[in-house]
Structures are given as C-alpha cells and as structure tokens.
Amino acid sequence: MALWSNMMLAISGIFIGSCLSESPSKVRLVGGAHRCEGRVEVERDGMWGTVCDDGWDKKDAAVVCRELNCGAPKQTPRGASYKPPAPEEQSVLIQGVACSGMEDTLSQCSHDEDVFNCPHEEDAGVLCENIGVPSIPENVRLVDGLERCQGRVEVLHQGQWSSVCKAGWNLQASKVVCRQLGCGRALRTHRCCDKMTQGKGPIWTGRMSCSGQEANLKKCPLSALENNCTHNEDTWMECEDPFELRLVGGDNPCSGRLEVLHKGTWGSVCDDSWGEKEDQVVCKQLGCGKSLLPSSRARKSYGPGVGRIWLDDVNCSGEEQSLETCRHRLWGYHDCTHKEDVAVICSEQYPGL
Template identity: 55%
Template sequence: MVLLFFLIFAIGIGFGFSELPHGLRLVGGNSRCKGRVELWKNEKWGTVCDDHWKRETADMVCQELQCGPVMEVRAGKLFLPKAQEAQPIWNLKCQGRERTLAECEEDTVDCEDHNEDAGAICEESLDFEDYQLVAGPSRCIGRVEVKYSEKWASVCNAGWTLQHAKVLCQEIGCGRPILTKGSCSKDEQGTGGIWPGQVECQGSELSLKDCSVTPMEKNNCSHKDDTWVYCEERFALRLVNGESSCSGRLEVLHKGSWGSVCNDGWGEKEDQVVCQELNCGKAISKKLRAKKNFGHGKGLIWLDDVHCKGKETSLEQCRHRFWGYHDCTHKEDVSVVCLEK
C-alpha cells in the first residue's frame, strides 16, 4: 500500500499536478499586498478571525508575502468579493515570536461569521522583476517599463539620467546612450500603471537590478513623464538585393535605421574588410562586380569617404566622415561581391 502511494505521488510530479495550493494570500484588494487574509490549512483556504488581529500580526503577514510594512489593519469584510459562507474561519492567536501566520496557535474564541474576517493593507514592494524597452522603432529605443507586482508599469522620468540609461543600454546589448527624455506625444505614452519607485545608478552597474531602489518622493508623475531611452545600435552591416548574404548593395545600421555607403574613395581594402566582417570569402574584382546590378538605395546615406588599412576586423574601425555627412547621390552607392565560403 505504501509502495502504491509513492508510485501515485511520483506520477503526479511527472504530470505537474502533485502540488496543492498552500500558503498565505490577501484577497479582494487591487494588488497582492492588500486584502482579506486567507490561510491554506487542512487542505482548504480559510479566513482569519479578527478577535486577536493586531498590527504586529498584520506586519508579519506583510513580511511573509514579501510586501512592505503594514500600512493599515482593516476588517476583511471591506474587501470584495466577500469570503464564501462555506470557507472556514481560523481562530488564531499569535504570541509575537512566530515567523509565519501558520505557526500561530488555534484559540477557543469563535468568530460567528465572515463579518469578522481580518484584513491588511501592506506597502507595496518596490522591487521589480524585469524591465524592457517598448513602443520604439527598434529594440534599442523605447519607453522604459518595469515588471512590478506581476504587472508592467511605466517609469517616471524624474531623476532619470544618462547614467541610468548607460546601465540599461549595456545590459540589453546596445551601444552607448544617446538621449533620455520624457514622453512628448500620446503615441509615446503608456496606458497602464506608473511605478512608484526610482532607481539610483552610478553608471558602473552591470544590471539595472544592481541599482538601489527608493520610493518616489512625490508621486505626481503622469504618462507625459514616462521615460524614453535612445541607445545606439551595435554596429551592423548587410548586403542587399544580391543572390546571397555575401553579395549586394552595402547598407550599415545607425540610430536604428539602415542606410547606404557612398563609393567615394572606396577600394579593394574596404571590400575585403566588409567580406571578412560578414564571414564570407574574398572580394571579387571591380571589373566582375560591374556586371552586377543591385539597384539604388532610397533612404539615408550614412557614410562617405571611408578609408580602411585592410587589417580592421569591422568597417566601424575604418576612418570616414561624420555619420550622415556626404556629397553623394544613391547612384554612388557601394556594392560588394564576396565569394561564398
């Protein structure tokens, strides 16, 4: 019989249904840190009688739920929906030395109905679980959001600096921060909650989670103050309109946009740097390349007067004019043809 029990238990684990509900929760509030106290006991969720309910006990519940300190001790009947009539009422008396509500002893005092249920309002924990850039034109530009109390919320721009943006840009694999600002248009603004915290970064942290978190001094931010961050894209290049990724018109990525390269001063050394960076074979001669037609670009021309020594591992290391400065038309777009490896 014992063997059969363990066999059933093991099968249950395999199918992911062995775990029963357990623990502690606050129900009926607008977050997990507010509501009527409910405790899992004797394989049932039950409420807690408020006869012995006091601030110290409520504070222990807040800590157990990893919320902030208790702000208010409330009657559970004020939180809707009300507890079901069939739910038991646990009559608990805590001595002050317990670490969890479940350790408190049963008392003989009986609460007659759920009008005497205990409740609590805890301060929300400001720690965030994750963060992201959203609504931007690329993964390196967007509105900053943090996942807080299991929901995504905007971050107020108050106190946000390029030091904070530097940590964020680096962690998501983008280049240096170019700009950080508040939302200027309705299209840039969030629609959900606003995180009531602030991060304090020195700029040397490896993760935004390594920065200290403090409550916002004056939580008067609106979505007009949502933080936007512009990080540089990591340098990238590609060959387009060719038969493979090793041939075509050259385009480079800058500030989230792809643009052409002017052929002023372009030669064999520059060709070879591009082919090597794309992990292709050697570049073919200009004469053979002249027979190929990869069309003209239509957008930006990012680079002009590019000069490489031939030993560079990336076109980014070659000299060129300032980004976007040129005296070319798209008829002068660079094309490169490399052998396949």
C-alpha cells in the first residue's frame, strides 16, 4: 500500500511539474519582408524562441499561416536565411512538429519540447501566400537626410527598421510623423530620389490611412498594401521647423519687432494688411496679455530689421491661438522693405504673467 501511494505521488508530481512550465504558444514570423514571412518563433514563459525544422513541412506551415491570418503556405524556407539571424543565446523551444494541417494554432500540433542537437542553422521558416494585415509600427524615424526632420521614412516592427512604400503613404501620414518627431509641419512627401538614399533592408508593406490629426502612427487605421514594392518606391518626406515667433529689440520678451522662424532662420513680418487682430494673436500666442499700441506706432520704437522677410499680407480673425493658422502669402513672398516690419507691444512684460 505504501509502495502504491509513493507511485501515485510520483505520477502526480510529473503532471503537476508539467503544468508549471507553460507550453509554447506561438507564433510570429521574424526577419521577412512582411509579417507573413520569416523565421518561425514561439513564446514560452514570456520568452521567444525558434522552432527546429526537423520534420517541418507545408502542413506545419499551413497552420502557422492560418494562425496569423496570412492565407495558404507557399514555401518552407530555411529560417537561417532571414536576417538578422537568431542570436546564439536564443533557445530552440520545440522540434519534431507534426501537424495534420487542419489545426487552428501551432500549439495544437504534436511536438517535442525536449530539444537536442538542433542549432539555429536548422530553424524553421515560412512564406505565406498573402501578406495579410501588417503589424503596427512600433516607432518611426527619418534617415539619410541633411537634418533630423528630413529623410527616408523607416518604421520599426518586429525589431527591424524597414523602409516604407510610397504607395501606402500620403501627406496626412507625413503630418503625423512630423508631429510624432517634434518636427513641426509636413512640407511634402515623395519617392526617394537616388540610389544613395534608397533603403537596402526589408520594406514594410502597410497602408496608413491617417486623418493627419493623430498623435502618432499607432493611432492611424492600418491595412495591407497589395503592391509589390521595391526600394525605388521608398518614401521620402520633409518637415518644417515648429512654428515659433518672438519679439526682439524691446525691454522685455513681450515687446519688440516681430520675427518668425522658418527653415532654421529668423525673419521679419511685413505690415501689409496688419492690424489690431493680428497684434492680439501675437500677444496671445506669446502669453503676453493684450496688445497696447497699433503696430504702426510700435514700429517707431524698434526700427527696421535685417535679413529675411518671411511673411506678408497676414490676415487673422483674432480668434486664432497661433499666427500659424492665420492666412498669409507663401513663405518668403512679399513686396516690402524692412521699413515695413511689424512691431508689437503687449500689456504683460513677461510671458505668462
């Protein structure tokens, strides 16, 4: 009887022990051109590991493609062919996978979790028939431009930086990127211009349907891009410096000649069409209270400026929170001299008081 009890405890211990370590519960494809191609990885206890390709075939690949909503399997390429390769310290979690091809998830297939003699050179890979819905980009950056707020668009997904196809991009998406990067307004978006500035890695195949008001790309609706893009269609975009203005030459930050920042250079504003409503918007934007004197009288106190004249024919309703939203000519277009520079005197001496 004692022997029987000990055997039952031992058996119970085996089952209890097997429940303490979670079975792998899959799945993602890493290193491919899109989320439906790449090296197969499964998750166990919060860690991602690879799958040994011993016995791996299209039935197994079919389950992976189904689980990821990627259509039918096309190929079972070597997982080691996808770059960057799996790091040496990453575990190979399962081998000997044997699916019927009808399972909904890879975890439902027969497999062996006691992996032996299976290096990363034998990692399993999958290429599915369609790209499905691409993964949401984790981050975004602009590269190869002359400055931080200009360059080829790259998004980070599945741990890789990938170029973005122009067919899935528009000015609204560029506006979101400029806002997300703290780069002001979007100026334009177009295809990448030459071989030197084209990407050389994977191409992200998402289509962004942004309104332009989102705080970041994660908030934009996302769909699959049907085009087979090449690096000739990489997206290039430019942002403008954040709209800034200042009053210079006065006794305090709330009085002086008005200057605005454009393309990294401060320049004057012409007083054609300028009036009290425009004065009030400037004082409001700077947190300087209300306008005290008409610009024509204030100008005499500070004299003409030098350098660029950026804005002319500015027309505000007075309700705007920023001079940026008032109507005006294109930047740099004017028929003025510095004798017509706008100056403003506000009621407060220091912003916010």
